[in-house]
Amino acid sequence: MNSYNELPKVYSPQDFEDRIYQNWCDKGYFTPDVNNPAPAFTVVIPPPNVTGQLHMGHALDETLQDILVRYKRMQGFNTLWVPGTDHAGIATQIKVEEQLRVNEGLTRYDLGRDAFLERVWDWKHQYGSRIISQLKKLGASCDWSRERFTMDEGCSKAVREVFVNLYDKGLIYRGNRIINWCPHCITALSDAEVEYSEQDGYFWHIKYPIKGEDGFVEVATTRPETMFGDTAVAVNPNDEATKHLIGKTLILPIVNREIPVVADDYVEIGFGTGCVKITPAHDPNDFLVGQRHNLEQIKVMNDDATMNGFAGKYEGMDRYACRKALVADLEAEGYIIKTVPHKHNVGSCYRCGTTVEPLTSNQWFVKMEPLAKPALEVVRDGTVKFVPERFSKIYVNWMENVHDWCISRQLWWGHRIPAFYCTECGEMTVSKTDIDKCPKCQGKVTQENDVLDTWFSSALWPFSTLGFPEKTAELEKYYPTSALVTGYDIIFFWVARMIFSGLEHMGKEPFNTVFIHGLVRDAQGRKMSKSLGNGIDPLEIIRKYGADALRYALATGNSPGNDMRFSDEKIEAARNFANKLWNASRFVRMNLTIDEIKLPSADKLAAEDKWILDKFNSLCAEVTSSLDKYEVGVALASIYDFTWDVFCDWYIELTKARLNEKETEGNIIAQNVLAYVLTGTLKLLHPFIPFITEEIYQSLPHTDESIMISEYPKFDSALTFTADSENMTKVIAAIKAIRARRNEMNVPPSRKAKVYVATRYTDAFNDSSKVFFARLASASDVEIADSFEGVISADDAVQIITDSATIFLPLSDIIDTEKELARLTGEEKKLIGEIERLEKKLSNEGFVAKAPAAVVEGEKAKLAKYRENLEGVKIALAKLRS
RNA sequence: GGAGGCAUAGCUCAGUUGGUUAGAGUACUUGCUUGACAUGCAAGGGGUCGCAGAUUCGAGUUCUGCUGUCUCCACCA
Numbered sequence: 001m002n003s004y005n006e007l008p009k010v011y012s013p014q015d016f017e018d019r020i021y022q023n024w025c026d027k028g029y030f031t032p033d034v035n036n037p038a039p040a041f042t043v044v045i046p047p048p049n050v051t052g053q054l055h056m057g058h059a060l061d062e063t064l065q066d067i068l069v070r071y072k073r074m075q076g077f078n079t080l081w082v083p084g085t086d087h088a089g090i091a092t093q094i095k096v097e098e099q100l101r102v103n104e105g106l107t108r109y110d111l112g113r114d115a116f117l118e119r120v121w122d123w124k125h126q127y128g129s130r131i132i133s134q135l136k137k138l139g140a141s142c143d144w145s146r147e148r149f150t151m152d153e154g155c156s157k158a159v160r161e162v163f164v165n166l167y168d169k170g171l172i173y174r175g176n177r178i179i180n181w182c183p184h185c186i187t188a189l190s191d192a193e194v195e196y197s198e199q200d201g202y203f204w205h206i207k208y209p210i211k212g213e214d215g216f217v218e219v220a221t222t223r224p225e226t227m228f229g230d231t232a233v234a235v236n237p238n239d240e241a242t243k244h245l246i247g248k249t250l251i252l253p254i255v256n257r258e259i260p261v262v263a264d265d266y267v268e269i270g271f272g273t274g275c276v277k278i279t280p281a282h283d284p285n286d287f288l289v290g291q292r293h294n295l296e297q298i299k300v301m302n303d304d305a306t307m308n309g310f311a312g313k314y315e316g317m318d319r320y321a322c323r324k325a326l327v328a329d330l331e332a333e334g335y336i337i338k339t340v341p342h343k344h345n346v347g348s349c350y351r352c353g354t355t356v357e358p359l360t361s362n363q364w365f366v367k368m369e370p371l372a373k374p375a376l377e378v379v380r381d382g383t384v385k386f387v388p389e390r391f392s393k394i395y396v397n398w399m400e401n402v403h404d405w406c407i408s409r410q411l412w413w414g415h416r417i418p419a420f421y422c423t424e425c426g427e428m429t430v431s432k433t434d435i436d437k438c439p440k441c442q443g444k445v446t447q448e449n450d451v452l453d454t455w456f457s458s459a460l461w462p463f464s465t466l467g468f469p470e471k472t473a474e475l476e477k478y479y480p481t482s483a484l485v486t487g488y489d490i491i492f493f494w495v496a497r498m499i500f501s502g503l504e505h506m507g508k509e510p511f512n513t514v515f516i517h518g519l520v521r522d523a524q525g526r527k528m529s530k531s532l533g534n535g536i537d538p539l540e541i542i543r544k545y546g547a548d549a550l551r552y553a554l555a556t557g558n559s560p561g562n563d564m565r566f567s568d569e570k571i572e573a574a575r576n577f578a579n580k581l582w583n584a585s586r587f588v589r590m591n592l593t594i595d596e597i598k599l600p601s602a603d604k605l606a607a608e609d610k611w612i613l614d615k616f617n618s619l620c621a622e623v624t625s626s627l628d629k630y631e632v633g634v635a636l637a638s639i640y641d642f643t644w645d646v647f648c649d650w651y652i653e654l655t656k657a658r659l660n661e662k663e664t665e666g667n668i669i670a671q672n673v674l675a676y677v678l679t680g681t682l683k684l685l686h687p688f689i690p691f692i693t694e695e696i697y698q699s700l701p702h703t704d705e706s707i708m709i710s711e712y713p714k715f716d717s718a719l720t721f722t723a724d725s726e727n728m729t730k731v732i733a734a735i736k737a738i739r740a741r742r743n744e745m746n747v748p749p750s751r752k753a754k755v756y757v758a759t760r761y762t763d764a765f766n767d768s769s770k771v772f773f774a775r776l777a778s779a780s781d782v783e784i785a786d787s788f789e790g791v792i793s794a795d796d797a798v799q800i801i802t803d804s805a806t807i808f809l810p811l812s813d814i815i816d817t818e819k820e821l822a823r824l825t826g827e828e829k830k831l832i833g834e835i836e837r838l839e840k841k842l843s844n845e846g847f848v849a850k851a852p853a854a855v856v857e858g859e860k861a862k863l864a865k866y867r868e869n870l871e872g873v874k875i876a877l878a879k880l881r882s
Numbered sequence: 883g884g885a886g887g888c889a890u891a892g893c894u895c896a897g898u899u900g901g902u903u904a905g906a907g908u909a910c911u912u913g914c915u916u917g918a919c920a921u922g923c924a925a926g927g928g929g930u931c932g933c934a935g936a937u938u939c940g941a942g943u944u945c946u947g948c949u950g951u952c953u954c955c956a957c958c959a
Contacts, residue, residue, distance in 0.1 A: 011921085196957090203959085221959060234959090268958055276959045285959080345957070390886065394954070397885070401956080488954085523894085525952095557895055557907085562887080563952090565894065569908055576921045587918030629898080637896065637906075649923085656917075739925095834903065846939030855901055855940095862902065 005699045007589055011582035013546025017691045021136060029708055031143045032080045034473050041077035042481040043069055044462050045142060046494070047150060049088035050124055051095050054134035056520040056528055056554075056566060057487060059538040062140050063551045064517055064558070064632060065485045069141055070687035071627055072482075074712035080478050081141060082465045084148035085128060089454040090185055090351045093413040096120045113412050120413050124149075134539060139547050139690045141708070148465045150457040151415065158464035159415045159457050160432045162505055167430045171367045171504075172407070174419075178287040179361050179406050180347060183305030183319075184354035187410040188363050190453060191403055192492045194347040194356050201344050205273065205337040206330060208233060211249040211258060218273045218337055222344055223282075224330070225323040227252065228310045229298040230259055232278040234289055237263035242274045253335045254326070255312065262293045281360045297360050303410075305357055319357070364408035364417060364450065372399050375500035378509045384499060386514045387630045388561040391488060398492055405497075407453045414451030421446055459497035462510035475506075483630075484511040487519060488561065515630050518563035520554070525565055536566055548689035549575040555688050556640070558633040577640060578692050581685070584648045585696040588674050591659045596701050597675045602721075606666070608654040609673045610721040615646055616677050621715040623684050632688075639684050647677060650735060675700055680713045755779040756797070756808040758788050797879075806872065824877050831870040838863040 008015070024030065043065050048058055065081065073079035093108075096119055100106050108116040128149070135142065148155060166172040180189040204224050207216040217233055233250055235242035245261045252259055266289055267276050280290025281297040290297060300310045305319045314322040330336050347356045376399050378384045379392050386392040408417060420429045424443025429435060438445050457464070462481050466474040480502070486495065495514055502510030522528055528535040541550045552574035558564060605613070619642045626635035651674075658670035679700055686693040686707050697707035704710040755774075774782050783791075788808060797808040838859055841847055848856055 007918095009918095011919090196955090219959075223959090266958095271958055273959090278959090283959080285957095394886075397955070492955095525894095559896080562895095567894075567908095569894075572921075573907055576919095579921045580919065583919035583922085585918080590918070626898085631898075633896075634898075641906080648919085652918080660917085830903080837903085841940085844939060848939080850939045851901070858902070 004589075004592075004701060007582065007586045007696065007699050009586070011579045011692070013548060013578070013691060014543070016695045017137075017139070017547055020691050020694050021139060024141070024706065024708060025144070027706065029706060030081070030141045031145050032078050034078075034477050036078040038076055038078040040478050040482070041069070041072035041079045042082070042478040043080070043483055043485065044082045044465055044481055045084060046484075046486045046490070047084045047086040047148075047458065047461065048131050048135075049091050050085040050128045050131070050149065051088060051092045052131050054131055054138070054538050056536055056538055058131075058135075059138060059550060060517060060520050060554045060558075060564075061485060061487065062135055062138055063554045064515070066138070066140050066551075066690070067555060067632055067687040068483060068485070068515075068627075068630075070690060070708060071712060073141070074683065074686065074708070074710060076711070078477065080143055080146075082146050082148065083132070083135065083140070083142035083144060084150070084461075084465060085131065086454060086458055087124075087149065087151040087414065089409060089411050089414040089451065090187070092120060092123070093411050094185065094351065096123050096413075099123070108412065116412055137539065137542055137547060139551065141690075146465070150454070150461070150464075154467065155457055155460070155464045156415060158460050158468050159452065160418050161469040162460055162501070163418055163452070163456075164430055164432045165505065166366065171370060172364060173367060174362065174364050176360055176362050177365065177404075177406070178281075178284045178358055179363050180356040181303075181305075181359050181361065182349040182352065182354055182356055183301075183303065184352045185349060185411075186303050188361060188406050188408060189349060189356060190406045190455075192455075193350045195350050196345045196347050198343050199346045201342050201346075203272075203340040203342045204327060204330075205340070206253065207335045207337060208250040208253065208259075208275075208277070210245075211251055213248075217245060217250055217261070217275045219275045219277045220272050220340075221277055222342060223323070224326055225307070225311075225314075225319050226279045226282045226300065227277065227326070228255060228300040228307070228312070228314075229279040229281050230277045231280060231290065231295040231298060232259050232262045232293060234262050234264040234267050234276045234278050235274055236265060236267040236269050239267070239269045239274050245275070253330060253333070262289070262295075264289050264292060282358055284358055287360065299359055301357060301359065363406050366405040366407055368402045368404050371500040371504055372402055374503045375399055375496065378499065378503065384509050384512065384514065386516060388516065391491060391514070391516050391561060394488075395491055395496060399496060402496075405453075407456050408450040409453055410449075411451050414454060415457055417448040417450050417452060419448040421448070455493050455497055458494055459501040460505070462498055462502060463506050468505070479506060479510070480508050481511045483513045483515050485515045485517070488516050489519070491516070513630075516561050517558065518561055521563055521565050523565055523567035525563075541571060545571055545575045546578065546691070548578050548692045552577060552636070552689055555632050555636050557637075560630055577644070578689060580644060580648065581692060582696070584643070584652060585678060585682075585700070587652065588678050589696075589699055592671055592675060592701070594668065594671050594675065594701060596703075597672055597679065599672055599676055600669050604665070604669055605673070606658075606669065608651065609669065612647065612651040612673065612677055613719045614721040615642065616680055616713075617716055617719040620680070620684065620713045624712070624714060627687075636688055639681065639688075643681055643685075647681065651677070683707060683710055683713050754781045754810055755783070756788050756792050756810075757782065757784045758786065758806045758808070759784065821877070821880050824873055824880065828870065828873050828877060831866050831873060835863065835866050835870065838866065 045065065046061060048054075052058075069079055069081045096116075097108055100108065100111070100116075100119065111119065132144075132147065163172065180191065180194045181187075182189055201222050203220045203222060205218055205220045206224065206227075208219055209216045219233060221227070230252055233245075235245055237243070237246065246263045248261045249258050250261060251257070261275075262278070266285060267274065276286075278286045278289050278295060279298075280287045280295050281299040282301075287297075289295070298310055300308060301319060302308050307314045307317050307319065307322045309315055311317070311322060314325060317325065327336065327339075347358075348354060349356055376396060379386070379395055379399075386395065418431055418434075420431060420435055420438075421427075422429070422438035422441060422443045422445050425438060425441040427438055427440045429439055429445065434447070435445060437443070460468070462484075463475060463479055466472060466479055468475060484495065484498070491514075498510045502508060519527060522534045522536065524534075526532060526534055538550060541553075549571055553566065553571045554564075556570070556574065599613075602610070619638060622638045623635045626632075626638065655670040655674055658664070658666045661667045679697065679702065682693040682697050682700075686697075690708065694707045697710075702710075774780075785791075792808045792810065797810050842856075842859060842863065
């Protein structure tokens with residue numbers, strides 16, 4: 001007996017996953033040496049929100065990253081996976097405010113800025129490690145010694161550096177522009193943070209009386225409450241129907257304010273009434289019209305979307321209450337011409353869902369045009385590749401049309417904008433370090449109250465985490481990073497901004513490949529969401545099935561960019577695979593007496609050994625090629641097929657005869673090949689299911705301390721036996737013969753029949769192989785010869801013809817003649833059909849002339865084989881019928 | 883309005899550059915306490931690959947159009 005531990009009878013992941021993870025951490029396997037000269041492979045984690053809890057989206061994202069990272073690490077790359085969390089401005093602030101409200105009945109204003117921020121930090125310290133420990137449960141091999149937070153000292157320094165540099169270059173400016181305002185979060189939002197959805201609404205057609213005339217102009221609006229901010233009505237200068245109105249003055253109903261009719265191309269001829277009310281302070285298009293015509297901007301709402309003084313008697317009402325009251329009043333006074341139901345797109349805040357209000361406001365912006373240009377270039381020229389390719393189009397399209405990025409938020413939690421205003425002279429100073437005196441007049445300064453968009457710091461993540469703005473060894477070694485793994489839902493928020501930021505501040509793209517995955521949906525294909533309550537908790541799955549099963553379920557069938565469904569069946573199938581692997585390993589382990597694995601020379605290998613080694617070898621080539629293309633699901637499917645169908649169902653069965661022999665050379669060879677192939681398979685599987693593979697690895701003879709630092713199997717030309725076609729054919733012949741025999745009679749193995757195998761590969765069925773043939777084909781006795789002429793013939797036996805052997809089953813042993821007759825008839829029909837098809841194909845001159853010779857030859861050989869088989873089937877049928 | 887994805891077995895999905903009789907999981911039928919595994923073993927049924935054309939000796943795979951479906955972007959008050 002060898003010196004390694006036996007495996008427990010039952011696969012119980014809960015018993016070893018935590019222990020193994022702890023050991024990996026203790027050994028420091030996740031922490032690379034920056035001085036290791038091997039080429040780098042670097043991934044930065046998409047930092048989860050610090051307040052968040054692990055959900056299926058994270059689980060998928062982290063699993064895919066860990067697969068790549070473990071794979072590359074085993075291939076010998078200097079591999080670094082940087083973990084960390086995001087301060088998630090709005091999301092976190094909302095959570096803490098909510099807690100404050102529920103527990104103490106206070107608002108953040110009650111506490112004041114500093115005290116409130118202390119509360120948020122408390123929250124961060126209390127819950128910030130929660131998601132990290134959940135990532136560990138999954139098996140993520142991040143370098144925890146480099147864990148970062150977007151508001152830690154280093155990241156804050158990077159933010160300051162970048163902000164000031166951009167400001168100095170004129171790429172950050174402050175200005176009064178129309179922005180998206182969330183009245184619930186009380187802050188400005190960027191365009192990307194607004195989600196549009198179609199809603200039912202109305203077009204209210206309203207009369208705007210013409211000053212000094214009897215007539216009126218008819219305008220239509222979906223938002224009548226903005227009327228208080230109207231400063232013009234616009235018509236198209238080329239519209240004959242409205243031309244006469246240009247220059248006239250209108251009286252705004254209710255308000256009784258005078259506004260001009262202006263001419264502007266923006267108005268589309270033939271759409272609606274041809275007259276558009278212009279509210280420069282509350283509509284992006286109107287804002288532009290207002291600029292062209294020098295119109296006054298009148299903001300009619302407060303920050304919380306209640307009406308302000310400009311709304312007159314409606315002051316203080318919520319915008320929708322005002323809308324209702326105003327429409328009623330307009331109706332009463334005869335200003336409403338008609339009300340038409342209308343579906344339109346309404347924007348809402350991506351954090352709280354409140355309908356956003358477009359309004360003018362003094363905010364900070366990043367000037368996008370100069371930054372977008374190089375960011376487009378690197379994607380167009382392939383320096384940054386998207387997987388799958390199609391997402392580069394989405395990216396390019398967005399980047400080409402991007403507007404300036406509103407980066408200021410009226411929140412407290414976040415990076416406070418490093419602009420300082422002098423209370424004496426009013427001078428604004430932007431500075432990398434805090435200042436308390438105005439550099440101009442030495443007067444007192446106060447810092448800008450606004451903080452930066454969370455995504456401003458996320459955009460710097462690939463280099464801020466590696467030490468920027470310092471020129472560190474880490475930056476030198478690990479930047480640009482290798483692959484960024486994320487969902488398509490944050491391409492605009494994050495990926496795009498990292499690309500232009502990396503180019504601008506590092507002079508180099510932040511990563512070479514963007515590997516995009518889809519969403520994890522529920523079993524019915526619905527998005528998992530809190531409101532639907534259909535979310536599946538990954539931690540629950542881990543508790544029940546183990547982290548490996550979860551990872552397997554997420555990786556299997558995964559194809560880049562596509563959504564996937566998560567279901568009970570999927571996780572059960574995953575667990576079953578792990579269980580199968582466990583039991584196969586247990587069987588191999590039980591039969592091992594060797595202490596080290598050493599493949600014997602090729603001449604000592606049995607035919608089936610060469611067969612499995614050859615299959616394993618091509619598997620290695622397939623898997624590495626798939627993984628290099630980010631085809632995680634395809635790679636895993638190949639290993640699954642090999643493990644279950646080839647290794648377990650055939651090879652293990654084929655070795656049982658030799659395993660039953662004690663202390664023979666054949667036994668030792670079988671042990672070595674079994675252990676070699678199993679160990680190799682475990683290594684191939686390790687990136688996908690790290691825990692079980694490590695647990696099994698430790699119970700088999702091994703040289704590396706851990707499977708995760710062993711070498712990933714690669715194609716080895718010494719283990720290619722395809723050229724040895726005789727040998728390969730023997731095994732395949734045996735398998736086919738066994739299949740044919742099984743197929744013939746679906747009866748209990750206890751009812752055995754004698755089997756005669758006539759084959760030209762007689763040595764594939766040598767004495768020891770007879771044993772497995774007898775077992776696998778449930779034969780009472782097996783006779784093997786190149787011919788049975790004179791012993792048994794079609795007269796007294798059923799013949800089964802394969803391309804490498806003819807099998808005779810004595811008629812006396814056939815149990816169900818009916819069944820056999822049906823089987824053969826079906827076989828005959830199939831063969832006739834195939835022969836017809838091939839004859840037609842081969843008589844097609846075009847095919848014979850133009851198709852590659854190998855294809856034509858293959859078809860010819862197939863036809864010959866089918867004809868031969870058909871003969872045999874016909875004889876057998878005739879015999880049975882007689 | 884613009885862009886893109888998807889459409890293959892009852893269900894969920896693979897199918898890499900066009901070339902065996904289109905695969906897997908699951909479900910279903912049948913038979914199995916076969917020396918690790920019933921979370922298993924063996925055998926089987928089930929698909930005109932959404933529709934219509936085109937290219938080709940050959941199309942699930944390439945091209946065009948159509949239908950259905952989902953998503954993203956923009957947005958005309």
